[in-house]
Amino acid sequence: MFRISTNHISEGMIIGKNIIDGNDRVLLTAGQVLNDRYIKRIRDLYIDYIFIQDDLEIEDPVPPVRPATISKATESFKRCYQQCVKTGKVNVRAVESQVDNIINDLLNNCEIMYGMSEVKEYDDYTYEHSVNVCVLSLILGIDQDYSKLQLQALGIGSMLHDIGKIKIPLEVINKPSQLTYEEFIEVKKHPLTGFKLATQSNDLPRGAGQAILQHHEHIDGRGYPRGIDEASIHEYGLIVAVADVFDALITDRPYRRGFSNYEAVQIIQGETGTHLSKRFVDALLRHVNLYPPGTVVILSNDDMAIVTQDNLSDRNRPRLKLLFDTNGKAYEMDNVMDLTEHKDISVTKHLSAEEAETNLVQFLKINKDV
Numbered sequence: 191m192f193r194i195s196t197n198h199i200s201e202g203m204i205i206g207k208n209i210i211d212g213n214d215r216v217l218l219t220a221g222q223v224l225n226d227r228y229i230k231r232i233r234d235l236y237i238d239y240i241f242i243q244d245d246l247e248i249e250d251p252v253p254p255v256r257p258a259t260i261s262k263a264t265e266s267f268k269r270c271y272q273q274c275v276k277t278g279k280v281n282v283r284a285v286e287s288q289v290d291n292i293i294n295d296l297l298n299n300c301e302i303m304y305g306m307s308e309v310k311e312y313d314d315y316t317y318e319h320s321v322n323v324c325v326l327s328l329i330l331g332i333d334q335d336y337s338k339l340q341l342q343a344l345g346i347g348s349m350l351h352d353i354g355k356i357k358i359p360l361e362v363i364n365k366p367s368q369l370t371y372e373e374f375i376e377v378k379k380h381p382l383t384g385f386k387l388a389t390q391s392n393d394l395p396r397g398a399g400q401a402i403l404q405h406h407e408h409i410d411g412r413g414y415p416r417g418i419d420e421a422s423i424h425e426y427g428l429i430v431a432v433a434d435v436f437d438a439l440i441t442d443r444p445y446r447r448g449f450s451n452y453e454a455v456q457i458i459q460g461e462t463g464t465h466l467s468k469r470f471v472d473a474l475l476r477h478v479n480l481y482p483p484g485t486v487v488i489l490s491n492d493d494m495a496i497v498t499q500d501n502l503s504d505r506n507r508p509r510l511k512l513l514f515d516t517n518g519k520a521y522e523m524d525n526v527m528d529l530t531e532h533k534d535i536s537v538t539k540h541l542s543a544e545e546a547e548t549n550l551v552q553f554l555k556i557n558k559d560v
Contacts, residue, residue: 206241263288282393289345324349326433347401354384366445400424428467486546488539492516
């Protein structure tokens, strides 16, 4: 199955995953064939993307943390956040419990690779983003051979990194246009606000507060709230900064679609050495799959293909299904290639999400009509 904009869906497509609203109600079930009535309903509800079934045989990658663990952590953090809004106190113990679950999943995963992000609810962005940043930060911590205690401190600090946003109106956080000067000044207060809230708890482990306080500091000293440089930024702050930027880039927002892993990595590399620490960007690159299944690419022979499966031995040379040749002629559905067996061919270009969708829909239609 693959993810597709609802602008590109059409009659006859089959839903690949249940379509669920913000209240966890199933609107349409997996396996349902789309018709005009269903399409109208989806668009009337302003659902931007869905998953559809296909014959492309795209592998569903194993996530670094079990979906049930992520779901439980997100719901728990949501309650923690909302409780903090009411009481002004952070339940660090509740956060620690979820962090431990995430750590256990990661330590039991022999091949920790971060693939594509799932479709997320805009209203739950703060909670889901916090959990994702925690997962990414812990992956980087494991890469650095951190002890269990270090991982706990890093995990708690990373999950709470945006807790200071409880003082910022939701309409400002989700604003689709550029912030005003006054709004940006308010947003810049959240690291210090979060630090003050979290450090009121005696349960906050050492170093966790620095992750909260320093995740928007830049290594060149041009960040906030204190404008300190790399020598003065705690390791946890450097790690959370990388995880925070990466997840923000790959996640859908009301004003833009999320970037692919490949695109996000290119942006992050452009900020290495000024905003972000090279040490931890390099660690991120060791654990981010640049070509996760579902990625559409152009090859050095000018063929277009879609990645269907990872190659654990060389993730830059995945298994593919060919879509179109250099003249734009569609291949048959069963035309596959393993780049590890074709050393003379390599990936030269990564298609944007919009380009990928357009070509996939065209390819499926051509093969359906044959």
